Amino acid sequence: MKRLTITTLLAVALLSGCSSKEEVIPDVPPSNLYATAQTALQSGNWTSAIEQLEALDSRYPFGAYSDQVQLDLIYAYYKSDDLALGEATIERFLRLNPDHPQADWVVYMRGLTHMAQDRSFMHDMFNINRFDRDPTPSRQAFTDFKYLLERYPESEYGADAKARMIFLKNRLANYDLATADFYVRREAWIAAINRCQQVQRLYPDTEAARESLKLEKTAYEKLNLQKEVERTEKMMKLNPAK
Template sequence: MIKKLGKRAFAVVFSVSVLGLAACSSAPEQQDIERVPNKSAQALYEDAKQTLDSGLYARAIELLTALDSRFPFGPYSRQVQLDLVYAHYQSGNTEQALATIDRFIRLNPNHKDLDYMYYMRGLVNIKADKNAFQEYFGVDRADRDANRTRVAFQDLSTLIKRFPNSNYVPEAKKRVVWLLNRMARYELKVAEYYYEREAYLAAANRGKYVVEHYSQSSYLPQALDIMEKSYEKLGLKELAEQTKQVKAVNQRN
């Protein structure tokens, strides 16, 4: 049926469909805003803050969103964005939290709370990468793609470099160490996968990647092990011996 329509007709149909979807998706949000009583910016923010402090995150998001919509340039506008990030994070709405953070950073490049936004961006990406159900039951998920972990690592590294005196730096440094180990573990899992399937060159290269990029992680010994075993399988005795020597030095240190 679509093939019979001209380009202009198809464009009109497509546009109407998109507008219909947009209207459906925005309707619930508009209804949420309409349910919020008409109050001054100060009174509305006090309600939102009290609700947020009480841990009622869904209701806090409704109040803050209404405040942001009704008073976009008011005295509470930036603080509302900060609170919305926290509320979305706590409610598990990571995509909305990231969108709010990115918007804030883009519009307020010199804001005094920019360090908080980078810190929260790291935390949100960590949460987005987690699977609470799997972790609760102790299922090993190190074989999952580590893209979110890498982004979180970059966010927190940016915080540490750009805002060395920030109050969030000590906690960020702890999380960076955890993220470094997680990324190294992922690479090691991939290396083991290749080794088990006799793809020894690929296994060796993955182990080498850990040595070159995550040498400060706790998975350095395992990476050297798989490199040595892979080189031996490939008949690369010289490389295997060199790796063995690096292992010995590493064990002494």
């Protein structure tokens, strides 16, 4: 009897939970939903804003607020670190609205979203720079900002995009430098030389490119390639590392 009572109570609780969840977003006119979402956005309550905007998007996908709802969702997803949904919403918006007046902002947000994917909670908490982690999101962000500058040269987001591209270029160069260092420690001399030359070719104006000359010289010395050692030493004098 006791077991039956507990089971019954659990069933009632589950049903009550489902019922209350369905009532979180009331069935109100779209203007009311949108106003509530805007209030949540302005106060930084991203969870509430997303709930209202998602309800508005699902109930009125072709309504008067459709485009603005998508734009607001992109921002709210980014601020709440829901990066996968943010990226999906960005791709959807650009696919359906390639010539939208705010398309440059959406491309800019795609770059920010990819940049955010390159960090981790632990790295942020302990202020750790792990240049050897997979840089794919940073490469995607660099491509996004480059596209923004090419496609929308007059965009108000161009200046910030340029600054972020400098940061990303150093991030990518440092990754290749860390990879070259890994090859040196493993005594994979040819692989180390190739990666050093890649840093110098792709990111010639970075500190990583200058640092890579040291690793390249070490690899040439181990291979007894004296002419290459001397050439690298000359390059090091012309491009001293800090």
